[in-house]
Amino acid sequence: MINEFHKDYLVVAKNASGRSMQVPVYRFIGKQHGPVVYIQSSIHGAEVQGNVVIYHLIQLLKSLPIRGEIILVPNCNPVGTNIKAGEYTLGRFDPVNGTNWNRGYFYDRDAVLKFARTVGAEESIQSIKQRFRAHLLQGLQRRMSNDWGLGLANQLNLKLQLVAANADIVLDLHNGPVSSRHLYVPEYAEAAATHFNIPHIIYIPNTFAGALDEATFCPWWTLSESLSKKHQRQFDFGVEAFTVEMGSQEVVNFSEGEEDAQGILSYLNSRNVLIDAHVTPKKMPRYATELANYKTLFTQMGGIVEYCAKPGTPVKQGDCLAKVLNVDELENERAVELISAPCDLIPILHFPSASVLSGTQLYKCFTEYRQVT
């Protein structure tokens, strides 16, 4: 065999029948040393394309020798995947209490700063990395052992994070509602963005809002910054994490999934995970913006909406983004209201239903974007 292969199951919750709910964990272990890669999909239950991407990765990794280890956890939220509400999957949040399934990972900034103080001037990167990883895992375990217990989403997140925390590279595969492919990249790893085959890139700061990518890179970034300041030199631990949005939720497409898998291999190849592989990023226009310029357009009206702007296609200020039909005024000039772009923008995703209340997230848009190469 080219790589060692294992399949295990991880119990992440118990359902109301008292039964264990588990996720499959696929592992490929290379014959050479190298980074540990962790890839999960479908923490939001309706965002399923990542499962197809992992399927293709598994097929490809059967004949592709690797360095280090690749851990693949498809369908990582067996609760969320199975909550139907009408014909669709109510996969973004716990139906009991509204908790977003992607906001309960763990990060303790103070603990990182405290750890930083234990690092002496001479300690090697490798030693720091090893000690810090153990420290992170202890923090996670302490968080999980709690007399009073933890909430469901929190438990699920921490059990996955306990696996992911061993990795140098973490990819969390998501989908938008009706969405173009886009990528969240920590600012410090900006250069990595063009190794994926993803046309739209969002740079995010060193701020924790509960997601897995942040929970992964915030500790290392914070540690690195703290040590750099203290010791007046660069500390690069080589830990990167990305949220990859693989198009629209509620649909899967096997042939697109194969391309998505190639894009991930291209990035992994740039990180030295593949041995003698000739996978390079596609030539394509890529656009990027900062998180602060990735804006949500909320509707002020309620009504029936046609989405006139297509995700991924730039729109000029004042152009029509959406038409809202007002069923009470069909015979007069208030029948159709136009919603136009407040500035030049690229719509990245839009709401997936034609019926909206006021205050609905109609579009999320790149503003102040630029092309990157």
Place this chain on the structure above:
Amino acid sequence: MINEFHKDYLVVAKNASGRSMQVPVYRFIGKQHGPVVYIQSSIHGAEVQGNVVIYHLIQLLKSLPIRGEIILVPNCNPVGTNIKAGEYTLGRFDPVNGTNWNRGYFYDRDAVLKFARTVGAEESIQSIKQRFRAHLLQGLQRRMSNDWGLGLANQLNLKLQLVAANADIVLDLHNGPVSSRHLYVPEYAEAAATHFNIPHIIYIPNTFAGALDEATFCPWWTLSESLSKKHQRQFDFGVEAFTVEMGSQEVVNFSEGEEDAQGILSYLNSRNVLIDAHVTPKKMPRYATELANYKTLFTQMGGIVEYCAKPGTPVKQGDCLAKVLNVDELENERAVELISAPCDLIPILHFPSASVLSGTQLYKCFTEYRQVT
């Protein structure tokens, strides 16, 4: 003004805040005598394209003289339209008890047969029609006045039916999940089907299952059959009703809506509703089958599904309809299961989500279909 125009509101329910929920009722009254036409949309809350169609009909009727009267009731279910469950609209059934919003109309076959016995050999069609309509309205009103009350969906349906029962022509505008345009036609009105611009036609028998089209035509069809048998001649009352499926739910498209409106005008023109209009049906292939041959394919597996067959495009027996991904078996030959067509068929609609439990309605298909002209 070319036609008289009125707008009213009809209260159909009260919400939990104690407030009235109403539907707009638009009416165009022609200067010449003619049939009464009733068109409603969105009894299923997520099926919203019909509202856009009614919007276009209203624009067109501003400059199109008519005979008789056209009553337009868009967004006829203000409860269903406003039930969001996640980002989508849970519009097909009452979230309290699962009652389909389109199954609570009223039809009393015995009352029709009893009425038939009151018709003498010499009574004119017009007189029978007038007496029978009064009889139907009384039946409805009796049904609605009930010491113990009525269920919400039932009340909504009956309040709409009380308006529709005055019409000679009733169109109920729906959408399928992910769907091609199709049309339910009572067998006795088979000839009417080709006047619409709808490529797929389902002939339905004189059987009542609770929907508005059935509740409209079953009494007249039954009366006609009963009298024909008794008096040995044809009784044609000119009452027709159709359920028109205007593509997919959860999306609206204004330009398609204008074409949909033209198709309805084409049918109305064939029924002599328009004065001097040159609206004729589009030349297009049309396919038809009987309701008994309009089959539902349920999946035996649960999993993540790619829908490989496109609504409206014929599929040969054995061809792939769908692929199901099994996340627990990604490394072996059970990773992807194919679901193939049990016979030659046209898929008309498919389930709108990629995540399915066993027993999900994957596709509804025309089998044993034929081309009609």
Place this chain on the structure above:
Amino acid sequence: MINEFHKDYLVVAKNASGRSMQVPVYRFIGKQHGPVVYIQSSIHGAEVQGNVVIYHLIQLLKSLPIRGEIILVPNCNPVGTNIKAGEYTLGRFDPVNGTNWNRGYFYDRDAVLKFARTVGAEESIQSIKQRFRAHLLQGLQRRMSNDWGLGLANQLNLKLQLVAANADIVLDLHNGPVSSRHLYVPEYAEAAATHFNIPHIIYIPNTFAGALDEATFCPWWTLSESLSKKHQRQFDFGVEAFTVEMGSQEVVNFSEGEEDAQGILSYLNSRNVLIDAHVTPKKMPRYATELANYKTLFTQMGGIVEYCAKPGTPVKQGDCLAKVLNVDELENERAVELISAPCDLIPILHFPSASVLSGTQLYKCFTEYRQVT
């Protein structure tokens, strides 16, 4: 061991993760011949007290010798049990399509009448019973083997019915919303009702509406009537089925569950299932009415409701059943509307939420009831 004991699992569905969903099947087999008893609970996912009743039955049957066999299937709907919508369980219907989980059992009246014609004057009850049961099972199996598949609720129901169809006695354990204990009894088994410790009894006719009790007794009742008419004598096959409503949904109570279990044993003892047991029905007032007199009171208003009448306690015509608060009229005389009893009645259950739309099932009530002994 006093009775033989087995535990198995029956797969009834697959979830969206592609995994089997199963129900536990507990069996006690006595050393003496006797009837087969089938008891299931929680086909409606929020109606969970029956699971506690089965728990107590299992404890009691460890030391109680039986004749025949008792099959216990708790938590028989693993899909419905696990659908949370907010903090409660959306257990009455499939969230995808609104299908009531208790309406997809199978009964083919024509097949029964056809079978009846195969019974000769001399055939013994036992032979008829054996042939008819085989005939029923074949019908079920034919129904389940279908190229196009079956809906989820239908599949679940038929898989359970395939087990239940072997039984002579079938109990389906339910709960009402906020409810007194009550019992559905087929009219022909009226005498059985007083062997349970249930104060409120509804006699139901030989009509099939899709539930398990009906699916169980309708074939035997129809066969019996058909043969009795033909051969001018009584045919008693000893097959009985009941829906037992064990109080309110969304609560369990272990000590009440033990009493409930005693009541079931009392009935089973009357059917000769227990050996030398001294379990007799409790002395208590019991009230009964016909299904046609078991009436639903729907509210005409929407608003916030206090339920003033307590399930199980008789109410006089005109007495207050409920108060509805109208939040828009708090300062005037329309602030509170009283809903009063349209006739003398016993409220059996009421809606479990204080917020209601118009057309909500406020109460279900016994009218025209009488005491039985």
Place this chain on the structure above:
Amino acid sequence: MINEFHKDYLVVAKNASGRSMQVPVYRFIGKQHGPVVYIQSSIHGAEVQGNVVIYHLIQLLKSLPIRGEIILVPNCNPVGTNIKAGEYTLGRFDPVNGTNWNRGYFYDRDAVLKFARTVGAEESIQSIKQRFRAHLLQGLQRRMSNDWGLGLANQLNLKLQLVAANADIVLDLHNGPVSSRHLYVPEYAEAAATHFNIPHIIYIPNTFAGALDEATFCPWWTLSESLSKKHQRQFDFGVEAFTVEMGSQEVVNFSEGEEDAQGILSYLNSRNVLIDAHVTPKKMPRYATELANYKTLFTQMGGIVEYCAKPGTPVKQGDCLAKVLNVDELENERAVELISAPCDLIPILHFPSASVLSGTQLYKCFTEYRQVT
């Protein structure tokens, strides 16, 4: 008239039919000067008892002369009240995105600190108060006027806050799931707690988590602390805000509502709002704890639960709080698992459903509590 009375409506949202959703605003204005009181109920749609309390307050205020003004906003979330999911009301969060309806109020700490720097040593309390209130209202208005719009819950919250920000006393009426009456009190207003007739009191710190009470008191508390530190004397602005939990959700009780209203009047009387009223707090045991000691017990198991401890009744360490039935193990010793109290505690509320997944909030409990007088 004893007090001036007005009723208005405030539009807070538009629904998917394009219609305005409004809340009633009742106002009593006294003939004497005095504080402005703002009381709202049902921001969480299933928590409806507060509406009955406001009903009773309105009845009582018809004959009770007041100082200042009392503004009453019942049913303040017309969206949340009307979201049914099954028979219950899914009232805690927006069904589209899981946003808690009570977390979108506005507070800008930096703006408060900046304002504090504008206050000179001689400025009177009244002048500061007037300037600061204007400053707060401007901040709110700036927040609401946003080219890109705001989310639904956020809009609703801010529209209500714009009214509440004028008040000196703010009461936000809630309910727990199955709950004893309890009260959130800002630590600085500790003394106010015993003027209500509420047995359980939680002291909360000057921390903002998005709720109305916090959004109300945090700015004044922060201002007061900042000025006190700077000017070395006390600044008491007399602004207080409380979240009052009026028992269990999904039920209303008119006679308890009258008592609840008396308790609120007792508090208002202590704040000099009532003229010559003899309303005093009830003599009753009251228990208090800090927010940090108000603990949530999550279950580690999934299953069917009996809640053995009653909200409001103290429980000793090790005593049984709940029993969990495991339907797969009914015949053995794992059939029932006991969950016991990790320490001495008072259970204040418990989950309202008997079916729980792992990670469910089973109980919220007072620990380290003390009696207060």
